[in-house]
Amino acid sequence: MMPMRDAILRNFYPSGDFRARVLLDLMRARWLILWRWIILLAAIGLIMVDRVVLPGANRPAGVLVCAGLLGLANVVWIILHRQVPIPVAPAMPGPDILTSVAILTNAQMIVDLLLLTVMLRFTGGVENPLVVFYLFHVVLAAQLLRSLNAMVQGAAALVLYSTVVVGEWAGWLTPHYSFLPTVAGLRLHEDGASVLAAIGALAVAISGCLLSMMRISFHLDAQERTLEQTHRHLTASYQAIQKMQAQRARFTWTAAHQLKSPIAVIQTLAALVRDGVATGGQIHDVAERIIRRCASGIEQVSELLTLARIEQNTPDRHVSAQTNVETILLKLHVRFAEPALAKGVTLSAPVVERSSFIDPCERKSAERDAIDAAQGELYAPCPHPSLRVAVDDRDLEDCLGNVLDNALKYTPAGGAVTVSIVPNARDIDVRIADTGIGIAEESYAELFEPFRRGQTALKAGVPGSGLGLAIVKEVFDQAGGRVAVQSKVSEGTTIVLSLPRAKECA
Amino acid sequence: MSAERILVIDDDPDVCDALKMILEPAGYRVACCSTGPEGVARLHAEPPDLLLLDIMLSTPSEGFHIAYEVRQDEQLRDMPIVMISAIGKKMGMDYARELGSDYMPVEDFLEKPLTAEAVRRVVRQTLDRRGRDASCATGSDSARAEN
Numbered sequence A: 001m002m003p004m005r006d007a008i009l010r011n012f013y014p015s016g017d018f019r020a021r022v023l024l025d026l027m028r029a030r031w032l033i034l035w036r037w038i039i040l041l042a043a044i045g046l047i048m049v050d051r052v053v054l055p056g057a058n059r060p061a062g063v064l065v066c067a068g069l070l071g072l073a074n075v076v077w078i079i080l081h082r083q084v085p086i087p088v089a090p091a092m093p094g095p096d097i098l099t100s101v102a103i104l105t106n107a108q109m110i111v112d113l114l115l116l117t118v119m120l121r122f123t124g125g126v127e128n129p130l131v132v133f134y135l136f137h138v139v140l141a142a143q144l145l146r147s148l149n150a151m152v153q154g155a156a157a158l159v160l161y162s163t164v165v166v167g168e169w170a171g172w173l174t175p176h177y178s179f180l181p182t183v184a185g186l187r188l189h190e191d192g193a194s195v196l197a198a199i200g201a202l203a204v205a206i207s208g209c210l211l212s213m214m215r216i217s218f219h220l221d222a223q224e225r226t227l228e229q230t231h232r233h234l235t236a237s238y239q240a241i242q243k244m245q246a247q248r249a250r251f252t253w254t255a256a257h258q259l260k261s262p263i264a265v266i267q268t269l270a271a272l273v274r275d276g277v278a279t280g281g282q283i284h285d286v287a288e289r290i291i292r293r294c295a296s297g298i299e300q301v302s303e304l305l306t307l308a309r310i311e312q313n314t315p316d317r318h319v320s321a322q323t324n325v326e327t328i329l330l331k332l333h334v335r336f337a338e339p340a341l342a343k344g345v346t347l348s349a350p351v352v353e354r355s356s357f358i359d360p361c362e363r364k365s366a367e368r369d370a371i372d373a374a375q376g377e378l379y380a381p382c383p384h385p386s387l388r389v390a391v392d393d394r395d396l397e398d399c400l401g402n403v404l405d406n407a408l409k410y411t412p413a414g415g416a417v418t419v420s421i422v423p424n425a426r427d428i429d430v431r432i433a434d435t436g437i438g439i440a441e442e443s444y445a446e447l448f449e450p451f452r453r454g455q456t457a458l459k460a461g462v463p464g465s466g467l468g469l470a471i472v473k474e475v476f477d478q479a480g481g482r483v484a485v486q487s488k489v490s491e492g493t494t495i496v497l498s499l500p501r502a503k504e505c506a
Numbered sequence B: 001m002s003a004e005r006i007l008v009i010d011d012d013p014d015v016c017d018a019l020k021m022i023l024e025p026a027g028y029r030v031a032c033c034s035t036g037p038e039g040v041a042r043l044h045a046e047p048p049d050l051l052l053l054d055i056m057l058s059t060p061s062e063g064f065h066i067a068y069e070v071r072q073d074e075q076l077r078d079m080p081i082v083m084i085s086a087i088g089k090k091m092g093m094d095y096a097r098e099l100g101s102d103y104m105p106v107e108d109f110l111e112k113p114l115t116a117e118a119v120r121r122v123v124r125q126t127l128d129r130r131g132r133d134a135s136c137a138t139g140s141d142s143a144r145a146e147n
Helices: A002-010 A016-028 A031-051 A063-083 A093-123 A129-144 A147-170 A192-274 A283-310 A326-342 A360-374 A391-410 A455-460 A466-481 B013-026 B036-045 B061-074 B088-100 B116-146
Strands: A416-423 A426-434 A482-488 A490-499 B007-009 B029-034 B050-055 B081-085 B108-109
Touching: A002 B081, A016 A031, A016 A129, A031 A063, A031 A093, A063 A093, A093 A129, A093 A147, A129 A147, A129 A192, A147 A192, A147 A326, A147 B036, A192 A283, A192 B013, A283 A391, A283 A466, A283 B013, A326 A416, A326 A426, A391 A416, A391 A426, A391 A466, A391 A490, A416 B036, A426 A466, A466 A482, A466 A490, B007 B036, B013 B029, B013 B116, B029 B036, B036 B061, B050 B061, B050 B116, B081 B116, B108 B116
Parallel strands: B007 B029, B007 B050, B050 B081, B081 B108
Antiparallel strands: A416 A426, A426 A490, A482 A490
């Protein structure tokens, strides 16, 4: 039974509720207690005025007892308030404190209702215009309490008032105390129609107040939730921007270092010649190194510019792209064939692996081939029109070129690099496999980070900017592609680039 | 007297070769490692008299992590370390401070581009300082033993 009881209690005020915040602020300021003191002083003042204005009026002792009970109750509330540790604003307390606050407020309002009803009983019942205090009470309940609690308070007000006026009319509650004892013949409490009208009027007023005030509260709650959600989003955005700025600063720092490195090495090598440290045959070797480092510095700057270009462009350019992946790979094959031959690495031409999937574009293309053959046109091997992907052609050439370049760089003489295209239902996979030095598993996570180079690559002493795969990652993040790496040290690496198909086929 | 041994951990083969060209004619035995793990393994296998350590290896701070690891090692903790990097001494120290004060226990800092004169001077001074510290420690031990 306890969990259900806890769940019900916790439901009084879920954290973040606008009404809970308002109520907590009022509790912090002891607002209800303060108002009760003011009402008590006003009641005492009215009793004294009553004695002066209406010296003959014989008010019952219940009026003073009621005022005394209000003061006593207020002292009890002050003591109970101190038992509830409400944190300083704007901190929100936990559900237990919120539940205590809600129970304490409900209890105070019910006791206030009882005392108001007793006061009405001793000061005229149905004749007393102070019945409007019930409405003040209900408005407050609708603003501060949850809907069900507010409705209970409204119903309690109506039941208590009805008990007094019906009791006096029916003769259960006697004697009747006039509101104005000096004015004779009013005797509304004996008139059933007046009693019914008073109860009906109060019922309508309470319902109207509850419905309108609850609607306002709901609206304010919704606004508060929207504001809180917006605040959360803004905070998250601000944190993301801060993180991005920190990453950008780190990147600039690293980039500056990486650009300074080749220049520093060139200066170091030149100083070896100038200072006579390098002599004889070493001078030619040092000069060769200087030329090579100049070339690698230029390559690094070019890759940085490529990365900057890709980051600067909007990802939208990929959505409408219709890049034929086979065309790009054939172009790259021509570019890398000579360096591969010079290094003694076999670079195979891209091969399209047929899968069981046949897409509509492919069927259309096959039909066109059949028509061409029927018309007796010369058929030359050309890129398959169905192999179109939604990646910008220049970016795709940079990415595939970087992966192929890496495959060739890290494959020793006698090795092989193979390229294949595997069309799938949603993507087109490009597999670039080499029989090179491989990548250590611990380097996988940082492989695509700018300026990070794997341990095996460093050990092999192969120069590189550490930007090639960072460019691939940036492009694939933008275009919605995926990159998978399979590798074994000393056996080779296969990189599978899954490219999203172009939206419409030509 | 055998030649003093220097281990260079730097991922740039040109820097390693340049340091060999500078230091070997001056009478030092120089060995090079291009990765952190390879360098650490070598440190344990053949502890050198001096470690020349690049900061940015496979990660931008790997050099500092290696220096920290060396200082935590019972066998290697007294080995002098000279950092070499293109980021400069001040920035290097700022960077090390970001990682934590434990990452700064290096004897000196050599900024790239390197010159033969600066490399030889810093290496000599560091080794001499190390030698003096070692003899002081031995002297005080002997004095303590005599007492």
